[in-house]
Amino acid sequence: xxxxxxxxxxxxxxxxxxxxxxxxxxxxxxxxxxxxxxxxxxxxxxxxxxxxxxxxxxxxxxxxxxxxxxxxxxxxxxxxxxxxxxxxxxxxxxxxxxxxxxxxxxxxxxxxxxxxxxxxxxxxxxxxxxxxx
Numbered sequence: 001x002x003x004x005x006x007x008x009x010x011x012x013x014x015x016x017x018x019x020x021x022x023x024x025x026x027x028x029x030x031x032x033x034x035x036x037x038x039x040x041x042x043x044x045x046x047x048x049x050x051x052x053x054x055x056x057x058x059x060x061x062x063x064x065x066x067x068x069x070x071x072x073x074x075x076x077x078x079x080x081x082x083x084x085x086x087x088x089x090x091x092x093x094x095x096x097x098x099x100x101x102x103x104x105x106x107x108x109x110x111x112x113x114x115x116x117x118x119x120x121x122x123x124x125x126x127x128x129x130x131x132x133x
Contacts, residue, residue: 008033073102076109084110085118092120 069090
């Protein structure tokens with residue numbers, strides 16, 4: 001019985017092969033992200049052993065599902081002002097290129113419609129400085 005350590009990226013690519021290895025050869029797989037251990041995958045036999053000899057801890061309540069703040073996001077010219085303002089506020093600080101581009105268009109649309117600049121700029125310099133390249 002071997003124990004393998006794979007990155008989350010490698011796990012996504014090799015899921016089928018790893019699952020077969022776990023099921024057929026009783027291998028154990030530890031999935032890591034950025035060098036930190038996340039989860040371990042074990043065979044059904046190992047899982048039954050764990051269930052029998054180590055009772056499950058009392059689970060924490062599941063968090064509420066995260067609402068997608070970009071739901072309904074379209075070109076700002078085709079959106080209601082209140083929806084533009086809601087999404088603009090909710091996406092502040094985002095470095096996602098699609099959202100940054102949308103925020104630039106939304107900033108201009110809000111100014112043209114209301115003659116008031118939104119409270120925050122479409123992108124802040126500190127957000128650019130910490131975004132991955």
